Amino acid sequence: IQMTQSPSTLSASVGDRVIITCRASETIDRWLAWYQQKPGKAPKLLIRQASTLMTGVPSRFSGSGSGKQFTLTISSLQPDDFATYYCQQYRTYWTFGQGTKVEIK
Amino acid sequence: EVQLVESGGGLVQPGGSLRLSCAASGLIFSNYAMSWVRQAPGKGLEWVSAISGGGGSTYYADSVKGRFTISRDTSRNTLYLEMTSLRADDTAIYYCAKDLDYSPGDAFDVWGQGTLVTVSS
Numbered sequence: 001i002q003m004t005q006s007p008s009t010l011s012a013s014v015g016d017r018v019i020i021t022c023r024a025s026e027t028i029d030r031w032l033a034w035y036q037q038k039p040g041k042a043p044k045l046l047i048r049q050a051s052t053l054m055t056g057v058p059s060r061f062s063g064s065g066s067g068k069q070f071t072l073t074i075s076s077l078q079p080d081d082f083a084t085y086y087c088q089q090y091r092t093y094w095t096f097g098q099g100t101k102v103e104i105k
Numbered sequence: 106e107v108q109l110v111e112s113g114g115g116l117v118q119p120g121g122s123l124r125l126s127c128a129a130s131g132l133i134f135s136n137y138a139m140s141w142v143r144q145a146p147g148k149g150l151e152w153v154s155a156i157s158g159g160g161g162s163t164y165y166a167d168s169v170k171g172r173f174t175i176s177r178d179t180s181r182n183t184l185y186l187e188m189t190s191l192r193a194d195d196t197a198i199y200y201c202a203k204d205l206d207y208s209p210g211d212a213f214d215v216w217g218q219g220t221l222v223t224v225s226s
Contacts, residue, residue, distance in 0.1 A: 033212035035150075042200055042216035043150065054214065086150055090212055093164060094140070094152035 001025055001089050005097035011105040018074040020100045022087035027067045031091035034063055034072045037099075038083045046085075047072065077102070107131040107215045109201050114220030121191050121224070127184040127201030127217055134182040135159060138204035140213060141175065141186045143197035143222075153199070154186065155209040164209060169195075191224045198222075 002025035012018050022032065030050040035043035045054050047063040050070055060075045074081055082104055087097040113125040127139070140155040154175040155164040163175050174187040184201050198221050202213035 037150075042218055043213075044216075045212055045214045048205070048212040048214075088150075088212065090210060093166070094142075094155070096150040096152070099149045 001028060001092050001095050003087055003089055003095050003097040005085075005087055005100050007100060008098065009101045009103060011103050012077050013105045014077055014079060016077045016105075018077050018081075018102060020072040020085055020087075020102075022065075022070045022072070022097050024068045024070075024089055028089045028091040030066050031089055032063075032065070032070050033088045033090065034061075035086045035088060036081075036083045037086065043086065074102075107203065109203065109215055109217035111199065111201055111217040111220040114199065114222045116223045116225065117191055118226050119192060119224055122187070122189045123191065123222060125186040125188070125199055125201075125220060125222070127186075129182045129184065129203070132203070134177075135179045136207055138206060138209040138211075139177065139184045140202045140204060140209065141184075142200045142202050142213070142216075143195075144200070144219075145194070145197045148197075151197075155204070156184070157209055158207040162209070188222070191222075193224050196222060196224050 004023045032050045034047040037043040051063045062073045084099045084101045108130045110128045141153040156175045172190045176185045198219040200219045201217045203215040205211035
């Protein structure tokens with residue numbers, strides 16, 4: 001299963017609403033997770049089952065979608081949110097999207 | 106607090122072998138499936154291999170099948186990745202990651218800090 005994220009890079013300002021899209025090459029129901037990775041650090045799990053926020057993750061993060069099309073939304077971008085975000089399917093083994101770098105505009 | 110600490114990375118020549126370890130603490134190790142995920146320099150994440158909580162089921166990405174072997178020692182709370190016939194494109198940071206379930210098939214909620222493997226002559 002191939003995962004395609006868009007955009008690859010996103011320039012945004014603090015306070016902006018940010019939307020990242022992830023598309024699967026075949027249906028994965030809701031077997032989708034989102035991770036945040038900062039330079040030199042391991043990925044951090046933000047969301048699983050497409051929309052379930054992990055404990056401790058700020059409520060400005062939300063996920064939606066099912067089947068083949070998914071989105072990660074950051075409602076109001078904060079300075080700590082500048083990072084690279086990856087989607088991951090776990091319906092059949094595990095496959096990651098290529099990543100979306102959120103950078104300062 | 107659950108912690109995963111990888112070790113064993115380093116510089117190895119093409120065709121060589123290396124064994125990575127991942128020491129786990131703060132959890133009942135045998136209750137959870139574990140995986141190895143790698144990240145080539147400046148690139149994205151690639152799942153490499155997974156093992157069930159009991160160690161009886163293992164899974165591999167096509168890119169490493171037949172060359173890498175995943176295993177775990179419950180008595181030592183340690184996960185391993187034996188890598189043979191290493192190639193330049195195996196160069197990456199290797200992370201161990203904890204699955205949310207006993208059987209592999211969920212997201213990864215805890216990650217180690219990673220260990221760098223460089224394959225070069």
